Amino acid sequence: MEYITDWLYQMVVGVFSELFTAINTLGSDLFGQPWVQQIVGLFSNLGWVLFVVGIVVALFEFAIESQSGRGDPKTLSLNIIKGFFAVNLFSVVPVQLYSLAVNMQRNMSWLMSWTVVPEGNGNLALECLEVIENALFGPILAIIIIFMLGYAVVKVFLSGLKRGGIMLIQVAVGSLYMFSVPRGFTDGFVMWIKQVIALCLTTFLQSVMMVCGLILFKDQWLMGLGVMLAAGEIPRIAGMFGLETAARPNINGVINTAQSAVHLTQMIRTVAK
Numbered sequence: 001m002e003y004i005t006d007w008l009y010q011m012v013v014g015v016f017s018e019l020f021t022a023i024n025t026l027g028s029d030l031f032g033q034p035w036v037q038q039i040v041g042l043f044s045n046l047g048w049v050l051f052v053v054g055i056v057v058a059l060f061e062f063a064i065e066s067q068s069g070r071g072d073p074k075t076l077s078l079n080i081i082k083g084f085f086a087v088n089l090f091s092v093v094p095v096q097l098y099s100l101a102v103n104m105q106r107n108m109s110w111l112m113s114w115t116v117v118p119e120g121n122g123n124l125a126l127e128c129l130e131v132i133e134n135a136l137f138g139p140i141l142a143i144i145i146i147f148m149l150g151y152a153v154v155k156v157f158l159s160g161l162k163r164g165g166i167m168l169i170q171v172a173v174g175s176l177y178m179f180s181v182p183r184g185f186t187d188g189f190v191m192w193i194k195q196v197i198a199l200c201l202t203t204f205l206q207s208v209m210m211v212c213g214l215i216l217f218k219d220q221w222l223m224g225l226g227v228m229l230a231a232g233e234i235p236r237i238a239g240m241f242g243l244e245t246a247a248r249p250n251i252n253g254v255i256n257t258a259q260s261a262v263h264l265t266q267m268i269r270t271v272a273k
Contacts, residue, residue: 008252009135012204012214013211013214013215016153016211016214017109017110017112017207017211017266019157020105020109020156020157020160020207020210021102021105021106021110023157023160023161024102024105024106024160024163024207025102025106026164027098027102027160027163027164027165027167028098028099028102028164029164030164030167030168031164031168032245039168039172040091040095040168040171042177043085043091043171043172043175044091046175047087047090047091047174047175047178048087048155048178050175050176050179051083051084051086051178051182052177054178054179054181054183055080055083055182057179058076058079058080058182058183058184059076061183062076065133075184078214079181079182079183079184079254080182082181082182083178083181084123084182086177086189087178087181087182090171090174090175090177090178091171091174091175094167094171094174094196095167096270097196097197098164098190098199098200098203100200100205101200101201101203101204102203104204105204105207105208108204109207109208109211110212112170112212112215124197125170127166145221145225148225148229149225149228151229151233152210152213152225152228152229153210153228155231156210156231156232157164157192159235160203160206162206163199163203164232166199167196167199170192170195170196172200173192174189174192174196177189198235198238198239201234201238202235202238205234206231206232207231207236209227209228209230209231209234210228210231211226213225213226213228213231214228241246
């Protein structure tokens with residue numbers, strides 16, 4: 001009977017591992033849908049259009065700056081090359097990076113779930129329960145632990161469920177930066193890259209930490225519960241180090257766009273005269 005209990009706990013860990021993997025795989029499979037590929041292709045074409053327009057504006061700005069002796073053809077060429085690489089990769093690399101993160105999470109979770117080996121003495125599932133039963137206010141503590149477990153699982157579950165849609169939005173937003181990159185304004189695009197990296201990092205770490213917490217729960221339930229609750233804090237911690245998963249307005253990009261519009265208007269007026 002004790003061996004069966006240990007085996008059931010192993011199955012529970014495996015089920016949760018497969019659940020988180022399936023949720024993350026749904027987001028990866030989203031980009032395999034024909035209509036999603038059409039959306040990505042649409043924004044890829046939009047990125048190319050904005051890239052061409054950005055080159056034209058960059059040439060106008062270079063002409064204006066050359067009149068005062070500040071034009072730098074080397075910087076202009078380098079910015080156009082950066083924009084060319086960016087417009088070719090912004091709709092491809094995020095999807096591939098996200099798929100890589102999902103595959104790494106799947107393999108890691110599968111290997112970790114098999115480290116839970118039935119011992120035949122009931123320790124895997126019963127040790128934590130015995131601690132709860134022997135503690136003061138055992139039933140109340142058990143209810144609190146169950147509530148915290150459910151909170152941790154549901155939070156990670158909902159985060160993984162919407163992550164594929166967030167990545168699609170990131171690809172769509174990335175096309176808008178193609179207007180600024182050939183003009184040398186890369187702050188917004190760098191922030192966008194950090195958001196994509198943070199999204200893939202969160203995809204990998206959250207599910208792995210949940211499985212790690214379940215494995216720890218069998219021997220040290222308090223430590224395992226802490227690890228599972230920490231999984232929901234990964235986006236906030238990543239944001240503290242510059243890997244923000246939520247899009248934020250870029251003030252510098254707005255200022256640069258406004259200045260470019262003013263310069264372009266002045267040049268048009270000069271040509272008209």
